[in-house]
Amino acid sequence: MSDRSRRIPEATVARLPVYLRSLAELLEDKTATVSSERLAEMAGVNAAKVRKDLSYLGSYGTRGVGYDVEYLAFQMSRELGLTHDWPVVIVGAGNLGQALANYGGFRDRGFPVAALVDASREKVGGEIHGVPVHHIDDLPRLAAELGIAIAVIATPASAAQAVADVLAEAGIRSILNFAPTVISVPEGTSLRKVDLALELQILSFYQAHRDPSGA
């Protein structure tokens, strides 16, 4: 009940950050406790799911009352490993890479962009939006010196697999891939993907099936 032995389902893990965001809002409102129903509404799920999800973390609620917002937020941050910052490296200093380096949402939520790396010598040396640009060959050194454990791939699709291999070599075991291609990583490495156009294609499917005329 209290600690380890329970494996948290992947679907639950994916929802924890959403709950955490809701809790952060509640904290700002100085709300002391919250019910599963209220939290469910804020997170866009149903109450039973919230309770089941939170029960994987432990019995942090109080029957008849709800959950203590501050305590729950702390426990959840701890479980998510968000009690300290995680510096990230962005690989690929092209359009997407620059945009991501400039996107404040990473730093604000505990993921400062510590470095940009690129394969092109021309881009190396300067700074982009305050982030130093290094050559990809320096990646192992950078990772070690800056304590980088998470990498973001923002290269063209054609370069993505090679980059993934370099990252594996550098000991980085958490990768977020923006390149529109499937890449393979060593066993034990976490890989998540974000494909912007793919999301639109999915929307296109439902749009087309709603309105067969297409317009």
Place this chain on the structure above:
Amino acid sequence: MSDRSRRIPEATVARLPVYLRSLAELLEDKTATVSSERLAEMAGVNAAKVRKDLSYLGSYGTRGVGYDVEYLAFQMSRELGLTHDWPVVIVGAGNLGQALANYGGFRDRGFPVAALVDASREKVGGEIHGVPVHHIDDLPRLAAELGIAIAVIATPASAAQAVADVLAEAGIRSILNFAPTVISVPEGTSLRKVDLALELQILSFYQAHRDPSGA
């Protein structure tokens, strides 16, 4: 077989674009036919899943041979509604909105950015990366004139729900939300979300559980 009342599972729909991308590669290589096993390898799934997924589209394969690449690609494009372009509007001309407007991956895959809209009068009137910037009040007119059916929300979280309401009013029923917040849309509207920091938080979870020291 051809056009039945087959309801395609959501999980399958999400994989179709990945298959389509693989088929496009095969087309470039002038490959005429492909087996489920090969396609599975390219798409990063297993062969049984590929066959089941494709069977929802119809019986387009030939036993003992495989799938005709060109024919399958065409059928899949048709099913996904990708036989023509879908102009999209990006709401929010801030960092993220500008970056998305500049991201070539949308246009390249059939989703030209037809307009940017923003609530700030200051940004209205000019162009950003060749995309005209309009006021959000013009959205209904723009949607009608340009035939826009899909919108991308790239505003701060605080504005997202209000934007969603405006979009609903303008008759747009496909939304891709980049704002890190839960928004609600009318029944019958498709909503997908991309939360960049959330993905990193998920990675953080697994990273932290792999290496409890945290470094």
Place this chain on the structure above:
DNA sequence: CGACGTTTGTGAACTCGTGCACGAGTGGCG
């Protein structure tokens, strides 16, 4: 033209996640 190797299409078993329903605590109130 029939046997054989290949690959699809799909029923069926299985896994994983969801939602319901309800027992078990908790605090408040008379």
Place this chain on the structure above:
DNA sequence: CGCCACTCGTGCACGAGTTCACAAACGTCG
């Protein structure tokens, strides 16, 4: 001090999606 309203935690049934296994269909070759 006992009852009551409230809310959590969880066993259970259900459903969606995945994987397996195999028969059916196809091309080839002797």
